[in-house]
Each structure stands twice: as C-alpha cells, then as structure tokens.
Amino acid sequence: MTISLTEAGPGTQSDPGDVLGPVRAFVDTEIVPYAEEWDQAERLPPQILARIGELGLWAPFLPPSDGGSDMRWTTLGRVHEEIGRGCSSVRSFLTVHTMVTWTVHRWGSDAQRARWLPRLAAGELLGAFCLTEPDSGSDASASGTVAEPAASGWVINGEKKWMTAGQVAGLLLVFCRTGDGMSAFLVPADSPGVEITPIKGVMGTRASMLAGITLRDVRVGQDALIGPRGWAAGTVMTGALDLGRYSVACGSVGVVQACLDACVDYTSRRTVRDGPLSELQLIRRKISDMVVGSRAARLLCAEAGRLKDADDPATIMATWVAKYHASTAATAAASDAVQIHGANGFSADHPAARLYRDAKVAEIIEGSTELQQLTIATEAYREVAR
Template identity: 80%
Template sequence: MTVPATDPGRSRHAQYPGRKETAGLDKIRAFVDTEIAPFADAWDQAEQLPSELLTRIGELGLWAPFLPPDDGGSGMDWTGIGQVHEEIGRGCSSVRSFLTVHTMVTWTVQRWGSAEQQARWLPRLATGELIGAFCLTEPDSGSDAAAMGTVAQPADSGWILNGHKKWMTAGQVAGLLLVFARTEAGMSAFLVPADTPGVRISPLNAVMGTRASMLAEIVLREVHVGPDALIGPPGWAAGTVMTGALDLGRYSVACGCVGVVQACLDACVAYTSKRRVRDGRLSELQLIRRKISDMVVSSRAARLLCAEAGRLKDTDDPATIMATWVAKYHASTAATAAASDAVQIHGANGFVSDYPVARLYRDAKVAEIIEGSTELQQITIADEAYREVAR
C-alpha cells in the first residue's frame, strides 16, 4: 500500500465547511510558513526572538488586532484572535507567548484603564512599539495571589512598590509592566514603565520550553509610581483585572496548543510519507497510522472547543470562562500527547534540531503549566460539574 504525501495543515480550513475564517488568515498563515516556522528552532537555540520579527508582527497588525480602529487595532473578534494565535502557535510557541502576554496587558488597559491611561499606552501597545509584560507570578508563591509578597504602599504622590516577580514572558524587552501587588485594600494592579528607577530585570535562560520567549526575573526595590499608575481603585484587581486577563491568557494558550498539535501532524505526515523501513514507508505501518489518526482527531476536537470559547467571548456570555478552562485543558494535554507521539515517530531524529518535533515536545509541556496547570484545570472543571448537578 502506498500512501501519498499530504499536507493536512494547508487543507484543514476545508475540514469545517461552516467555520468562518477571519479575514486575512491566509496571509497570516503564509507569514508563519515563510517567516516564523523555518527559523523557530534557531530562535529556540539562541533563546531570543529577533527585533526584526517583532517589527514585522507590528506591520501585520498582530499585536493587538482586537482593539477598535480608533485605538490602533482592526476590531477583530475573539474567534478571529484565536485563529491567529493558532497559526502563530503552529509556527513557534515562543512567538505565541509574546502575543499572549501582550494581549493580556493591552486588553487590561483597554478594558479597565482610565481615559488618560488609554491615551498614553494603547497607541504604542497596538503597534508593538511598546511590549507589555504580565507580572503576577513570584518565585515563592507561583501564581497563588493570596501568598503574593509584592506590596504597594501609598506615598505622598503615588505609590511605592517592593517585590520580586519571576517567569515573566517578554520581560527582557518589555517596556510596560502590569504589576500585581498587595495593598491594604487588597490585590491591586499597576502600570509600571520598565525603565522606572528601582526596576531590575534579569534574563532567565536554559529553560526547557518556549526558550525564545525571553523570560525575565523582575525585582522592584522602592519603585515610585504616580497615582496614574493604578488600574481602577485599590484592592479591585483580583476579581476583575486578574480574572479577565488570565481568561484571555488561557484562551490564547489553548489556541496556540491547537497549532502545536497541527504542527506535529504536519511534521509526522511529511516524515512518515518519505521515511522508508524494510520494504515500505513508515506511513504504511498500522501503529503509525493510529498515532496520525489520534492527532487528526485531537486537533479537530481542540479547535472546536477553542471556537466555542471564542464564540462565547464574542457574545459576552459568562459561560466563556468555563469553556476556556475546558478548551485549555484539552488542547494542552492533546498537544503534549501529540508531541510525544511525534518524537516517537521520528525516533532518534526526534531528539535533534534538524526536525521541529523536539522543540514542539518541550513547548507543549510548558502549556500544561502556564495559565493554570493541568491539575488546577481538572479541579476547576470537576467543581463546575458538581455545581451543575446540585442546581
């Protein structure tokens, strides 16, 4: 039996006749194919993204397309954002990570910022002239906001921040930090320019996955900011800014994981169609075909879950929160499974940078930890199931 080489990535939009693709997605797909995917392994090894790429992302209007045109965006809906982040994730999870955190910061300014904050920051965030970093996680408390050690104390002319943040995506190049800190009133959020005196940024290197996402450790020592740095009133951020921004982060990661599964599928179909074993190709072996079929089903299921979460976001339906938890849980675990199978299919070639699957495996595992770990998602989803039964 001879199996012809196929390119499932290029035809996958035809798999859903009723699914509307966002305008210009073909252009973004071509951008990923020519300017991201071929260089992702080199960026992974260098542990950084080139400034030219960040400029190109801005030229394509991808930093914050959800913003209205008056703020420098194109008014793209969240379903469209998900499709864009899937394509970027298919090419490089580190690039998608940049878009994830930048989206979280930019959306926060748009949704909760004052008119003055919006006028000051949104135009530069929209173009990528200014990169945003979401500063929540800390070395000793992780993402446990209740155990956060960073504090903000009122001063005569604003606030003084002291604390320590870690694992900040894009932190090495970010110009604007969205910093979460404890105040007497409760959790609060502050917009802190990265060049503010007292802010010390140190690169984090030799991480396992998303190695080019330019992670940083950020220490704040007697950092003075004006009253205009505070997002909303003091003590207001936990149930608003943090919850909303993290929901968008989970959505972006989930959509990016669909791209990872698709990248694994593309790589494995291409590899097994050419790789010969005994008197035939790898693609003719039943166990190989089982793994391929699992990737096909996983990618379609995860894509539909993300589409549902995006649709609910676009209609302002509160159910989008749980739909996003479900989508992120399924997509991230599916990405890890697909990447593991992809390495297995490639054999020893799966361990070297000549093929993308080693990077895909490492990047997929990261997605099971960030924006809510797999275990936290399982607890949250189960809790919702019990609540629904009790109604």
C-alpha cells in the same frame, strides 16, 4: 504544509480569509524556517517582532479608535493558533501582550488608554504580565509584592519571576498587595528601581525571553493604578488570565497541527523494511489521534471564542475546558511526534523535539492541568446542585 483535514469548525467558516491567509503565509515563510534557530539562540530577533506590528497582530481586538481593527475573538484565536503552529515563543509574546493591552483597554482610565494603547497596538511598546513570584504561582493569594501609598502615588517593593518577554518589555502590569486586596499597576520597565534579570536555559519556549523582575522602592504616580485599589483579583487578574488561557489553548491547537504536519511528511519519506513508515498501522493510529486531537481542540477553542464574541460569561468555563483539552492534546501529540521520528526526534534538525518541550509549558501556565481538572470538576458538581 498544513494538512487541510482540519479546516472544519464554526470559528473558521465565517472567518475572513483575508485575515488568516496572510497570517498563514507569514508563519510559513517568516517563522517556521527560523523557529529552531531562535530556540537555540534563546531569543527572538527584533525584526520578527517588528513584522508582527506591520501585520497589525499585536492588538487587533482593539477598536479602531485605540489602534486595532475590531477583530473578533474567534478570528484572533485562529491567528494565535497559526502563530503557535510556527513557534510557541512568538505565540507567548502575543499572549502576554494581549493580556496587558486588554487590561488597559478594558479597565484603564481614559488617560491610561490614551497614553498606552497606541504604542501597545503598534508593538512599539511590549507588555509583560507580572503576577508569579519565586514563592507564589498557582496560589496568587500568596503574592508578596507590596505597593504602599506615598505622597504623590505609590512605592512598590517585591520580586516577580518567570515574566514572558520580560527581557524586552517596555510596560509591566504588576500585581501587588495594597493592604485591602490585590491591585494592578502599570509600571514602565525603565522606572528607577526596576531590575530585570534574564532567565536562561529553560526547557521550553526557550526564545520567549523570560526574566525575573525585582522592584526596589519603585515610585509610580496615582495614574499607574488600574481601577480602584484592592479590586484587581476578581477583575483584572481573572479577566486577563482568561484571555491568556484562550491564547494558550489556541496556540496548543497549533502545536498539535505542527506535530501532524511534521509526522505526515516524515512518515511519507522515511522507510523501514522496504516501505514507508506511513504504511504501518501503529503509526497511522498516532496520526489519527493527532487529527482528532487538533479538530476537537479547535472546536473547543472556537466555542470559547464564540462565547467571548457574544460577551457571554460562560466563556470562562469554556476556556478552561478548551485549554485543558488543547494543552494535553498538544503534549500527547508532541510525545508521539518524537516517537515517530525515532532518533531524529531528539535532533534540532527536526521540529519534534522543540514541539515536545514547548507543548509541556502550556500545561503549566495560565492555570496548570491540575487546577483545570479541579475547576472543571467543581463546576460539574455545581451544575448538578443547581
């Protein structure tokens, strides 16, 4: 069940129901009932990844010529919200796949687009975004992976960590130093010298199939480099992270919605002192916070999406704001959801515990809460100085 209170918003009114209706049904019947099982198993079954391909959700933002359906960013945001409502691990797969696919579409050569996009759009090949390293996260400039020119291309050496979908991805977007700055390379995951090590036992998005990726003398051709060498930092990295941030923001709205749905259902059935929990004013306060949190975050995401659709650079800051609000609203809602469920909030029989663990991840990835606070405040001072 989804609470209809939260349907309003500029991104929804013009969205074709023929997109979101089937996605909602897919989430309700094929994701929500299995999300706990996948979380426990720490993996997504191949069938669910195949179903996402059948529904055309891997890269609908691409033009039809590249295997997509020209989906607007506002609509895509609602799709990622719906998937996030069902399972943040599935949404995580969509996030990184979108980042890689968009990169090839936006900055790839004709040959790179022709080679990779059809399979990426169909989900035959999954993408992994490989920026973080054991010793560099928020500060990507500390990255130590190096690509050196070789006779017929490049040789890459380094170690990447925390790659979402890394256990099953077929195409790695790897950020490397090339002496003159950062460069981005498309590296097939089965290249000799690529070693993939699953990361198990993480706190949240446990089914996102994280991996560490070591690259030892990995040889790639000239055609693996995206754009000119040394220019990826302000272009590919910034652009892809902006999309990832948008996806995580929208997915976080879905987490707040899932908390709201679960809590309204639970408090209507659970009784204390001869009455349902739903009659208690302190419970109602938490419910109203979830309603307001989800609606405000959805509106901020819709605004960021609208600016993306208009190709307006203001979307970058709007996306920071949306992600900051949505991810912190999700952790607050999920914390309240556990509280409302009492001991059952600790149990795998109810979604609250998973939502709580998953929500926290969104405050760390694609720009941590602290980096968002710094960036948003810096922009505020910049605007005043203009």
